[in-house]
Structures are given as C-alpha cells and as structure tokens.
Amino acid sequence: MATKLLDFVYATMYKRINNPDSPYWLPTVLKDVRTSDGRSLNPLTVDTWDIGQLGGDEGTTIGDTISDSWWVFVGGAFDIAKAQGVPGLPDNLDAFTSQRDADQPYPGLSLSTVTVTGLANASVGELRDLTPTKDGYRGTVRVTTAAYDTHGWEKQITVTGTYSLVQRVVVIDSPASGGDLKPPTKVVVKGLEGVEWPRQQIEGHGQFRLTATDLAFDVVLRAETAGTGADRTPLLTVEQIKVVSRPAFRLDRDSLTVEGSTIDEDTLEGWKDAAADAFNSEGARQALTAKLVGALDDQSFRDQFSATVTTQLAKALDGVLGAVPAGSLPSYDSGFPAKYGPLEVYLFDRLRASVNDTGSGFYPPAVVLGATDPVLEPYALGDMDLGTYKIGVAQAKISFEGVKATGISNVLVPVEDARLTEGGIGTTLRFGRITGDAKVPPPPLTVTGTGVIAFPGTESGATAQDDDTAPDDDDTIKGSVTVTVTKPSVTAGLSFTGRDADELTIGLDSLALAVAPQDLQVTIHLEEPSPWDKVIQEVLNKDEVKQKIIKGLQDTADSNRTKIADALTTNARTVIRTKLGD
Numbered sequence: 001m002a003t004k005l006l007d008f009v010y011a012t013m014y015k016r017i018n019n020p021d022s023p024y025w026l027p028t029v030l031k032d033v034r035t036s037d038g039r040s041l042n043p044l045t046v047d048t049w050d051i052g053q054l055g056g057d058e059g060t061t062i063g064d065t066i067s068d069s070w071w072v073f074v075g076g077a078f079d080i081a082k083a084q085g086v087p088g089l090p091d092n093l094d095a096f097t098s099q100r101d102a103d104q105p106y107p108g109l110s111l112s113t114v115t116v117t118g119l120a121n122a123s124v125g126e127l128r129d130l131t132p133t134k135d136g137y138r139g140t141v142r143v144t145t146a147a148y149d150t151h152g153w154e155k156q157i158t159v160t161g162t163y164s165l166v167q168r169v170v171v172i173d174s175p176a177s178g179g180d181l182k183p184p185t186k187v188v189v190k191g192l193e194g195v196e197w198p199r200q201q202i203e204g205h206g207q208f209r210l211t212a213t214d215l216a217f218d219v220v221l222r223a224e225t226a227g228t229g230a231d232r233t234p235l236l237t238v239e240q241i242k243v244v245s246r247p248a249f250r251l252d253r254d255s256l257t258v259e260g261s262t263i264d265e266d267t268l269e270g271w272k273d274a275a276a277d278a279f280n281s282e283g284a285r286q287a288l289t290a291k292l293v294g295a296l297d298d299q300s301f302r303d304q305f306s307a308t309v310t311t312q313l314a315k316a317l318d319g320v321l322g323a324v325p326a327g328s329l330p331s332y333d334s335g336f337p338a339k340y341g342p343l344e345v346y347l348f349d350r351l352r353a354s355v356n357d358t359g360s361g362f363y364p365p366a367v368v369l370g371a372t373d374p375v376l377e378p379y380a381l382g383d384m385d386l387g388t389y390k391i392g393v394a395q396a397k398i399s400f401e402g403v404k405a406t407g408i409s410n411v412l413v414p415v416e417d418a419r420l421t422e423g424g425i426g427t428t429l430r431f432g433r434i435t436g437d438a439k440v441p442p443p444p445l446t447v448t449g450t451g452v453i454a455f456p457g458t459e460s461g462a463t464a465q466d467d468d469t470a471p472d473d474d475d476t477i478k479g480s481v482t483v484t485v486t487k488p489s490v491t492a493g494l495s496f497t498g499r500d501a502d503e504l505t506i507g508l509d510s511l512a513l514a515v516a517p518q519d520l521q522v523t524i525h526l527e528e529p530s531p532w533d534k535v536i537q538e539v540l541n542k543d544e545v546k547q548k549i550i551k552g553l554q555d556t557a558d559s560n561r562t563k564i565a566d567a568l569t570t571n572a573r574t575v576i577r578t579k580l581g582d
Contacts, residue, residue, distance in 0.1 A: 006139075015502070026123060036303075043115050044295060045113075045116075054108070066270075068270060072267050073267050074093070081191050081193070086190075100169060104168040118157040118158055121145060122143050123148070136341065143218070159208075165274065171198035172185055204259070208279065217241050219240070223236050223343060234346065243290070330349040340420050368408055373563060384552035390539075395456060401451075433487070451479050453532075483520055517546040517550070522541050
C-alpha cells in the first residue's frame with residue numbers, strides 16, 4: 001500500500017484546520033464537542049481530581065510551613081485557654097513544638113468542581129509516522145494547545161475550582177537540635193479549642209485559579225473505512241492521546257482563597273504560602289498534566305473526537321466530491337495494484353462517483369466547458385495535411401484548414417472505465433453519450449473546417465475552374481467540411497503530484513483517440529458548383545483519408561497534452577478551494 005494519497009488529503013486539510021477563517025478551523029470544530037453523557041470539552045468540567053501526596057523536598061517545605069502555621073494556631077489557642085483558666089495546662093509551651101507526622105509526612109492536594117477552559121484552542125502539526133495497517137493507516141499528529149489569541153481565545157488554558165490541602169501534624173517534645181521526624185509527645189494537654197493534641201490532621205481549602213501554557217500532546221489516529229461494498233464510509237479513530245511537553249502552570253495568587261478550622265489572621269499568610277507552593281510544585285505540575293491529558297484520553301472523549309474528525313473528513317469529501325447517497329458508492333473492484341489498500345480504493349471510488357455526478361465540480365462536461373487555455377469547447381485543431389490523391393486524371397493535394405471539434409463537452413467517464421494504475425489513474429472518456437442537455441452539444445462529435453483541394457501549380461486562394469473533363473493545373477477547389485464521429489472514445493493516463501490541493505499538478509501522461517474509420521462520415525459542401533463534387537466526396541471518405549483525419553486529431557491532442565493537463569490542474573485546484581470554503 002502507499003501513503004501518498006493520505007498524506008495529500010491530510011496536507012490539504014492541515015492548512016484549513018489551522019486557518020481561523022476556514023470552516024474547518026480546529027477551535028471551532030472542538031469547542032462544541034460533547035460526550036454521549038453531556039460532558040463538553042469547552043469548558044471541561046470534572047468533579048474531582050486527586051493530585052495526591054506532594055513528596056520530596058517540595059513536599060517537605062510545604063508540610064513544614066503548614067506545621068509552623070499550625071503551631072502558631074496552637075499557641076493562640078493555649079493563650080485563650082490560659083486566660084479562661086482551663087485547668088491542667090502547663091505554664092507554657094516552651095518544651096514542645098510542632099512537626100510533620102512521621103506516619104504521613106507529606107501534604108496531600110485534591111481539587112473539586114474543576115472547570116477547564118481553552119482546551120479547544122489548539123492547532124495541529126504535520127502527520128507523522130504514517131504506517132499501513134490491515135485496513136488502512138495509523139499516524140500521529142501533534143496537537144498544541146493555547147495556540148491562538150484571536151476570536152475570543154487566550155494563549156493559555158485556565159483551570160478553576162476548589163482545592164483541599166491536607167497535612168498530618170504532631171506535637172513533639174522540643175528537641176535540642178534538628179534531625180529526623182520525632183514521635184508525638186506523651187504529655188497530655190486538653191482544653192485547647194480547635195486543637196487535637198498531640199496529633200491532628202489539618203486542612204486548608206478555598207478557591208483557586210491557575211493557567212497552563214506549553215501543553216502539547218500526540219494524538220494517534222487510525223484511518224480506515226467502515227462498512228462494505230456500496231455502503232462504505234470513511235472512519236477516523238482516535239486511539240491514544242499522550243503528553244509530549246512539559247507544560248508550565250501559573251497560580252493566580254491574588255485570587256487564591258484559604259479557609260480552615262485552624263486558619264486565622266495570624267496563620268493565613270503561612271497557609272497561603274503553603275497552598276501556592278503546593279500548586280507550583282513539580283509534583284502538582286506532573287499530576288495536573290496527567291489529569292488534563294487523562295481527561296482527554298478518556299474513552300468517552302476519544303469516541304467523540306473520533307466521531308468529530310470523521311464527520312469533518314466526510315464533510316470535506318462531500319464538499320469537494322459531492323455527497324454519495326447511501327448504498328450508491330461504486331462497488332469495491334478487484335485488480336488494483338497491490339500498493340493500494342481499502343482506503344485508497346474508497347477515495348478513488350468517491351472520485352469515480354463524483355465524475356458521474358452532474359452537480360460535481362469534476363463532472364466531465366463541466367470541466368471541459370470551464371477550460372479556457374486551451375478552450376476545449378469548441379476545440380481548435382489548426383490545419384491538417386491529408387495528402388495527395390487522384391481526382392479524375394489529375395493529382396490533387398487535399399488539406400483541412402481552420403479545423404475545430406465541437407462536442408468534446410459531451411463526454412462521460414463511466415465507473416467501469418476508470419481504474420487505479422501504478423502511476424495514477426487510467427480512464428476512458430466516452431463522447432456523444434449525453435442527450436437532452438442544453439449545456440452541451442448533442443451527439444455526434446463533429447469536426448468542421450475548410451477543405452482545400454489544390455492541383456499542381458495552384459497558389460493558395462486560386463479559384464476552381466468549372467471543367468467537365470479534368471481540373472486545370474492551377475485549380476483550387478474549396479468547401480466546408482463536416483466530419484461526424486460516432487461515439488468516439490479517448491483513453492487517458494493521469495498522474496498526480498503535489499504536496500496538497502494547492503500544489504496539485506495533474507499530468508496527462510497519455511491521450512489516445514480510439515475511433516475506427518467506419519465511425520467517421522465526411523461531408524463537403526463546395527463553395528462553387530463543380531462536376532468533381534461526387535469524386536471529392538468519395539475521396540474524402542476513403543479509409544486512408546479518414547485515418548489521416550484521425551491521426552491529425554491525435555497529433556493535435558498530443559501536442560496540447562501539456563496545456564490540457566494545465567487546464568485540468570487549474571480546474572481541480574479551483575474546485576477544491578471553492579468546495580472547501582477558501
């Protein structure tokens with residue numbers, strides 16, 4: 001199988017997906033994504049995200065800050081209890097201090113009622129690692145978030161919600177020096193309001209707002225077809241989403257609120273420092289990154305992404321090639337080169353259906369009528385030298401001047417006459433099959449021009465002599481010639497190059513007229529009456545003359561293959577741009 005066709009389709013859509021003025025712009029497509037249970041991508045809402053314990057040096061620092069703040073709170077509660085005369089209290093707390101609980105030494109962070117906005121503000125990169133599968137292809141696309149700052153988007157992802165920061169702390173006997181975490185003191189102190197002595201789990205909670213930048217992930221896509229035969233449809237499946245960057249998270253400290261049963265005006269700033277450090281920690285960054293990508297990689301969202309990108313592909317194909325009614329796609333033919341798999345054949349079958357759809361921009365009569373360089377309807381063929389023949393007892397040189405063909409737009413490419421080849425597409429164009437269409441000339445294909453029968457010594461423009469024996473040596477007989485061609489056909493070999501539709505170049509590698517002499521009928525109407533009328537008619541209808549007319553048509557077509565291919569290229573580019581909304 002080959003990858004060029006899929007590369008071409010992706011490269012064509014890649015520009016549109018990243019173009020804010022295109023109907024295929026990715027943020028526009030993604031912003032309305034919803035799962036079957038009603039969840040949306042923008043905004044993405046999540047009930048809870050457990051960030052987990054924040055360990056290492058950062059967790060130690062955060063836990064120590066919380067422990068120190070708690071000890072301030074304990075001191076305040078002790079002073080109040082003393083003032084109230086609570087019995088059994090020590091004289092002071094100098095013999096004690098606080099510390100993180102050795103059994104649960106690190107703080108834990110969890111988020112709830114999370115709202116994420118901006119995930120749909122994304123752009124895509126090149127299609128990479130495209131490899132064949134049994135039924136299609138698998139490739140990877142890099143998606144970068146916070147891609148745009150226009151159309152109401154910001155170059156950041158915003159995450160808001162509520163948080164809970166929890167730390168286990170203990171009262172220990174005040175050590176003479178630092179060291180490892182100590183066990184709780186065995187001294188019992190009661191009566192301190194809000195304090196659980198000597199071990200307590202304390203919590204700070206509130207509202208948070210943070211932003212994320214530089215989040216990128218790889219999306220693994222599988223492209224294939226669904227269904228069989230005439231019911232085939234394209235299918236894109238999002239197999240996996242995995243993070244490939246190190247995003248930066250920035251907490252909006254001014255909007256951070258902190259509340260808790262052990263938090264007061266004396267301990268608020270300490271708690272705020274701890275909460276800010278928790279959000280800014282490496283552990284939180286890694287966890288938040290995993291949560292964001294994990295939400296996207298959830299099966300329900302992947303299913304919806306798959307449906308969305310499949311819909312967009314179908315929309316693009318329908319726009320460019322025309323919609324195919326269910327069950328009407330040309331059936332899967334055998335005999336294609338081995339390098340083409342089911343997906344290429346499906347796309348080719350869509351093209352075969354398109355060229356037989358009167359509403360398609362690729363409908364052959366529309367393509368012919370739209371050609372301007374060269375104009376193909378009518379098609380100017382120039383002059384033809386048909387050779388020297390005996391007229392009566394004299395030799396005459398016969399030529400066909402100002403030749404043009406009418407009816408080339410009356411052409412079809414039946415499904416069975418198009419096939420995939422090693423080099424591209426092989427096809428047979430059938431002329432004169434359309435009747436009752438005012439836009440194209442009715443059959444048959446006609447070739448018209450001026451017939452010139454010149455005898456030896458004749459100068460161009462000489463006047464024919466009306467002689468009942470033989471033409472004079474300086475005679476020239478002229479008349480209008482009409483050649484009718486019954487249902488001719490042309491076999492053509494087309495090749496396609498170019499990275500995308502904007503660079504698409506169609507090559508006309510071969511162009512062969514298939515018509516038999518018996519399918520030509522030549523008629524001449526002389527400018528002046530001549531006794532040689534019947535003889536000239538007979539000569540012009542000889543097989544050897546017809547063969548030269550056929551050769552003249554073929555030679556002219558061959559000499560214009562490059563121009564015809566250029567016209568096909570221009571038309572195809574124009575049609576695709578128009579259909580894709582450019």
